[in-house]
Amino acid sequence: MAFHEVRFPDNISRGARGGPERRTQIVELASGDEERNASWADSRRRYDVAYGIRRADDLAAVVAFFEARNGRLHGFRYKDWADYKSALPSQAITATDHQIGTGTGSLQTFQLSKRYTSGAQTWVRAITKPVAGTVRVALGMVEQISGWTLDATTGVITFTTAPAGGVIVRAGFEFDVPVRFDSDTLDVTLDFERLGSITAIPLLEIRR
Structure with missing residues:
Protein backbone atom coordinates (compact mmCIF):
# COMPACT_ATOMS: atom_id res chain seq x y z
CA MET A 1 0.00 0.00 0.00
CA TYR A 84 -1.33 20.91 14.30
CA LYS A 85 1.75 22.77 15.52
CA SER A 86 4.53 22.64 18.10
CA ALA A 87 3.46 25.85 19.84
CA LEU A 88 0.31 26.54 21.85
CA PRO A 89 -2.71 27.52 19.72
CA SER A 90 -2.36 31.19 20.68
CA GLN A 91 1.39 31.35 20.09
CA ALA A 92 3.66 31.48 17.06
CA ILE A 93 6.08 28.70 16.23
CA THR A 94 9.68 29.20 17.37
CA ALA A 95 12.83 27.18 16.73
CA THR A 96 13.04 26.23 20.42
CA ASP A 97 9.52 24.85 20.94
CA HIS A 98 10.47 21.20 21.56
CA GLN A 99 13.60 19.21 22.28
CA ILE A 100 14.05 16.53 19.62
CA GLY A 101 17.40 15.12 20.72
CA THR A 102 20.88 15.64 22.10
CA GLY A 103 24.06 15.83 20.04
CA THR A 104 26.67 13.10 20.35
CA GLY A 105 29.31 14.49 18.03
CA SER A 106 28.56 11.80 15.44
CA LEU A 107 24.75 11.59 15.16
CA GLN A 108 23.48 13.63 12.22
CA THR A 109 19.81 12.63 11.99
CA PHE A 110 17.03 13.52 14.41
CA GLN A 111 13.31 12.65 14.30
CA LEU A 112 10.92 15.54 14.81
CA SER A 113 8.79 15.02 17.90
CA LYS A 114 6.31 16.84 20.10
CA ARG A 115 6.23 16.57 23.90
CA TYR A 116 2.96 16.52 25.83
CA THR A 117 3.60 17.35 29.49
CA SER A 118 1.29 17.46 32.48
CA GLY A 119 2.78 17.54 35.94
CA ALA A 120 5.74 15.18 36.14
CA GLN A 121 4.58 13.06 33.19
CA THR A 122 5.59 13.53 29.55
CA TRP A 123 4.59 11.63 26.44
CA VAL A 124 6.69 12.07 23.30
CA ARG A 125 4.94 11.85 19.94
CA ALA A 126 6.97 11.23 16.78
CA ILE A 127 6.10 13.71 14.03
CA THR A 128 6.38 12.01 10.66
CA LYS A 129 4.44 14.42 8.44
CA PRO A 130 5.74 17.96 9.04
CA VAL A 131 4.52 20.76 6.79
CA ALA A 132 7.36 21.83 4.50
CA GLY A 133 8.33 25.48 4.95
CA THR A 134 7.19 25.68 8.58
CA VAL A 135 10.05 23.81 10.28
CA ARG A 136 12.60 25.78 12.32
CA VAL A 137 15.62 24.23 14.01
CA ALA A 138 17.91 25.33 16.86
CA LEU A 139 21.09 24.08 18.49
CA GLY A 140 20.98 25.03 22.13
CA MET A 141 18.87 28.18 22.00
CA VAL A 142 20.34 29.46 18.72
CA GLU A 143 18.27 29.06 15.57
CA GLN A 144 20.07 27.45 12.64
CA ILE A 145 19.10 28.99 9.32
CA SER A 146 21.24 26.56 7.34
CA GLY A 147 23.31 23.43 7.83
CA TRP A 148 20.36 21.03 7.91
CA THR A 149 17.77 19.48 5.62
CA LEU A 150 14.28 18.11 6.21
CA ASP A 151 12.62 15.02 4.78
CA ALA A 152 9.00 16.18 4.84
CA THR A 153 7.75 12.63 4.20
CA THR A 154 9.34 11.18 7.36
CA GLY A 155 10.00 14.13 9.68
CA VAL A 156 13.74 13.42 9.85
CA ILE A 157 16.18 16.33 10.20
CA THR A 158 19.68 15.73 8.83
CA PHE A 159 22.57 18.00 9.79
CA THR A 160 25.47 18.58 7.45
CA THR A 161 27.77 18.45 10.47
CA ALA A 162 26.80 16.40 13.51
CA PRO A 163 25.90 18.56 16.54
CA ALA A 164 28.54 18.50 19.26
CA GLY A 165 28.12 16.16 22.20
CA GLY A 166 25.66 17.41 24.81
CA VAL A 167 24.13 20.10 22.59
CA ILE A 168 20.33 20.11 22.81
CA VAL A 169 18.62 19.96 19.41
CA ARG A 170 15.27 21.75 19.29
CA ALA A 171 12.64 22.42 16.64
CA GLY A 172 9.33 24.12 15.93
CA PHE A 173 6.93 23.12 13.17
CA GLU A 174 3.46 22.59 11.81
CA PHE A 175 2.45 19.02 11.06
CA ASP A 176 -0.21 16.78 9.57
Whole structure:
Protein backbone atom coordinates (compact mmCIF):
# COMPACT_ATOMS: atom_id res chain seq x y z
CA MET A 1 0.00 0.00 0.00
CA ALA A 2 1.16 3.53 -0.75
CA PHE A 3 0.94 6.80 1.08
CA HIS A 4 -0.25 9.77 -0.95
CA GLU A 5 1.45 13.00 0.08
CA VAL A 6 -1.75 15.01 -0.32
CA ARG A 7 -3.83 16.69 2.37
CA PHE A 8 -7.52 16.17 2.97
CA PRO A 9 -9.39 19.44 2.14
CA ASP A 10 -8.80 21.97 4.94
CA ASN A 11 -12.21 23.61 4.65
CA ILE A 12 -13.85 20.27 5.47
CA SER A 13 -11.42 19.05 8.13
CA ARG A 14 -11.92 22.32 10.04
CA GLY A 15 -15.41 21.22 11.05
CA ALA A 16 -14.54 17.60 11.85
CA ARG A 17 -14.69 15.84 15.20
CA GLY A 18 -12.15 13.53 16.76
CA GLY A 19 -8.93 13.23 18.72
CA PRO A 20 -6.60 10.80 20.48
CA GLU A 21 -7.64 7.33 21.54
CA ARG A 22 -5.94 5.06 24.09
CA ARG A 23 -6.57 1.40 24.79
CA THR A 24 -6.53 0.32 28.43
CA GLN A 25 -7.41 -3.08 29.86
CA ILE A 26 -9.25 -2.83 33.18
CA VAL A 27 -9.84 -5.86 35.37
CA GLU A 28 -12.12 -5.48 38.38
CA LEU A 29 -11.10 -7.79 41.20
CA ALA A 30 -13.46 -9.51 43.64
CA SER A 31 -12.38 -6.99 46.28
CA GLY A 32 -13.60 -4.14 44.10
CA ASP A 33 -10.06 -2.97 43.33
CA GLU A 34 -8.95 -2.48 39.75
CA GLU A 35 -5.91 -3.51 37.77
CA ARG A 36 -5.19 -1.33 34.74
CA ASN A 37 -2.77 -2.06 31.92
CA ALA A 38 -2.02 -0.06 28.79
CA SER A 39 -2.40 -2.16 25.64
CA TRP A 40 -0.88 0.59 23.49
CA ALA A 41 2.30 2.49 24.25
CA ASP A 42 1.13 5.38 22.06
CA SER A 43 -2.22 6.95 21.33
CA ARG A 44 -4.00 6.71 18.00
CA ARG A 45 -6.25 9.38 16.55
CA ARG A 46 -9.71 8.93 15.08
CA TYR A 47 -11.78 11.54 13.26
CA ASP A 48 -15.18 11.86 11.64
CA VAL A 49 -15.05 14.46 8.89
CA ALA A 50 -18.74 14.20 7.94
CA TYR A 51 -19.38 17.12 10.30
CA GLY A 52 -17.31 19.38 8.04
CA ILE A 53 -19.56 18.99 5.00
CA ARG A 54 -21.72 22.09 4.59
CA ARG A 55 -22.70 22.08 0.90
CA ALA A 56 -22.99 19.82 -2.12
CA ASP A 57 -19.59 20.90 -3.46
CA ASP A 58 -17.96 19.69 -0.22
CA LEU A 59 -19.67 16.36 -0.72
CA ALA A 60 -18.34 16.09 -4.26
CA ALA A 61 -14.82 16.91 -3.06
CA VAL A 62 -14.94 14.15 -0.43
CA VAL A 63 -16.22 11.58 -2.92
CA ALA A 64 -13.43 12.50 -5.36
CA PHE A 65 -10.83 12.32 -2.59
CA PHE A 66 -12.19 8.95 -1.43
CA GLU A 67 -12.10 7.49 -4.94
CA ALA A 68 -8.57 8.78 -5.58
CA ARG A 69 -7.38 7.03 -2.40
CA ASN A 70 -9.16 3.78 -3.38
CA GLY A 71 -11.09 3.83 -0.11
CA ARG A 72 -8.99 2.42 2.72
CA LEU A 73 -6.08 1.41 0.47
CA HIS A 74 -3.93 4.54 0.49
CA GLY A 75 -3.03 6.85 3.34
CA PHE A 76 -2.97 10.64 3.19
CA ARG A 77 -2.32 13.77 5.23
CA TYR A 78 -4.91 15.32 7.52
CA LYS A 79 -4.78 18.61 9.41
CA ASP A 80 -6.06 18.25 12.96
CA TRP A 81 -7.09 21.82 13.68
CA ALA A 82 -7.04 21.14 17.42
CA ASP A 83 -3.39 20.01 17.36
CA TYR A 84 -1.33 20.91 14.30
CA LYS A 85 1.75 22.77 15.52
CA SER A 86 4.53 22.64 18.10
CA ALA A 87 3.46 25.85 19.84
CA LEU A 88 0.31 26.54 21.85
CA PRO A 89 -2.71 27.52 19.72
CA SER A 90 -2.36 31.19 20.68
CA GLN A 91 1.39 31.35 20.09
CA ALA A 92 3.66 31.48 17.06
CA ILE A 93 6.08 28.70 16.23
CA THR A 94 9.68 29.20 17.37
CA ALA A 95 12.83 27.18 16.73
CA THR A 96 13.04 26.23 20.42
CA ASP A 97 9.52 24.85 20.94
CA HIS A 98 10.47 21.20 21.56
CA GLN A 99 13.60 19.21 22.28
CA ILE A 100 14.05 16.53 19.62
CA GLY A 101 17.40 15.12 20.72
CA THR A 102 20.88 15.64 22.10
CA GLY A 103 24.06 15.83 20.04
CA THR A 104 26.67 13.10 20.35
CA GLY A 105 29.31 14.49 18.03
CA SER A 106 28.56 11.80 15.44
CA LEU A 107 24.75 11.59 15.16
CA GLN A 108 23.48 13.63 12.22
CA THR A 109 19.81 12.63 11.99
CA PHE A 110 17.03 13.52 14.41
CA GLN A 111 13.31 12.65 14.30
CA LEU A 112 10.92 15.54 14.81
CA SER A 113 8.79 15.02 17.90
CA LYS A 114 6.31 16.84 20.10
CA ARG A 115 6.23 16.57 23.90
CA TYR A 116 2.96 16.52 25.83
CA THR A 117 3.60 17.35 29.49
CA SER A 118 1.29 17.46 32.48
CA GLY A 119 2.78 17.54 35.94
CA ALA A 120 5.74 15.18 36.14
CA GLN A 121 4.58 13.06 33.19
CA THR A 122 5.59 13.53 29.55
CA TRP A 123 4.59 11.63 26.44
CA VAL A 124 6.69 12.07 23.30
CA ARG A 125 4.94 11.85 19.94
CA ALA A 126 6.97 11.23 16.78
CA ILE A 127 6.10 13.71 14.03
CA THR A 128 6.38 12.01 10.66
CA LYS A 129 4.44 14.42 8.44
CA PRO A 130 5.74 17.96 9.04
CA VAL A 131 4.52 20.76 6.79
CA ALA A 132 7.36 21.83 4.50
CA GLY A 133 8.33 25.48 4.95
CA THR A 134 7.19 25.68 8.58
CA VAL A 135 10.05 23.81 10.28
CA ARG A 136 12.60 25.78 12.32
CA VAL A 137 15.62 24.23 14.01
CA ALA A 138 17.91 25.33 16.86
CA LEU A 139 21.09 24.08 18.49
CA GLY A 140 20.98 25.03 22.13
CA MET A 141 18.87 28.18 22.00
CA VAL A 142 20.34 29.46 18.72
CA GLU A 143 18.27 29.06 15.57
CA GLN A 144 20.07 27.45 12.64
CA ILE A 145 19.10 28.99 9.32
CA SER A 146 21.24 26.56 7.34
CA GLY A 147 23.31 23.43 7.83
CA TRP A 148 20.36 21.03 7.91
CA THR A 149 17.77 19.48 5.62
CA LEU A 150 14.28 18.11 6.21
CA ASP A 151 12.62 15.02 4.78
CA ALA A 152 9.00 16.18 4.84
CA THR A 153 7.75 12.63 4.20
CA THR A 154 9.34 11.18 7.36
CA GLY A 155 10.00 14.13 9.68
CA VAL A 156 13.74 13.42 9.85
CA ILE A 157 16.18 16.33 10.20
CA THR A 158 19.68 15.73 8.83
CA PHE A 159 22.57 18.00 9.79
CA THR A 160 25.47 18.58 7.45
CA THR A 161 27.77 18.45 10.47
CA ALA A 162 26.80 16.40 13.51
CA PRO A 163 25.90 18.56 16.54
CA ALA A 164 28.54 18.50 19.26
CA GLY A 165 28.12 16.16 22.20
CA GLY A 166 25.66 17.41 24.81
CA VAL A 167 24.13 20.10 22.59
CA ILE A 168 20.33 20.11 22.81
CA VAL A 169 18.62 19.96 19.41
CA ARG A 170 15.27 21.75 19.29
CA ALA A 171 12.64 22.42 16.64
CA GLY A 172 9.33 24.12 15.93
CA PHE A 173 6.93 23.12 13.17
CA GLU A 174 3.46 22.59 11.81
CA PHE A 175 2.45 19.02 11.06
CA ASP A 176 -0.21 16.78 9.57
CA VAL A 177 -1.50 13.43 10.82
CA PRO A 178 -1.00 10.39 8.54
CA VAL A 179 -4.44 8.80 8.22
CA ARG A 180 -6.56 6.55 6.02
CA PHE A 181 -10.28 6.13 5.53
CA ASP A 182 -11.65 3.60 8.02
CA SER A 183 -14.43 2.44 5.71
CA ASP A 184 -14.59 1.30 2.11
CA THR A 185 -18.11 2.71 1.80
CA LEU A 186 -19.52 6.24 1.62
CA ASP A 187 -23.26 6.44 2.36
CA VAL A 188 -24.23 9.56 0.41
CA THR A 189 -27.59 11.35 0.44
CA LEU A 190 -28.73 14.34 -1.62
CA ASP A 191 -32.00 16.06 -0.74
CA PHE A 192 -34.35 18.10 -2.91
CA GLU A 193 -32.47 21.32 -2.17
CA ARG A 194 -29.28 19.71 -3.46
CA LEU A 195 -27.67 19.80 -0.05
CA GLY A 196 -25.53 16.69 0.28
CA SER A 197 -24.52 14.78 3.36
CA ILE A 198 -22.78 11.60 4.45
CA THR A 199 -23.76 9.91 7.69
CA ALA A 200 -20.15 9.26 8.76
CA ILE A 201 -16.69 9.54 7.22
CA PRO A 202 -14.31 7.90 9.70
CA LEU A 203 -10.56 8.45 9.45
CA LEU A 204 -7.96 6.48 11.40
CA GLU A 205 -4.38 7.47 12.13
CA ILE A 206 -1.74 5.28 10.50
CA ARG A 207 0.94 4.09 12.89
CA ARG A 208 4.07 2.69 11.28
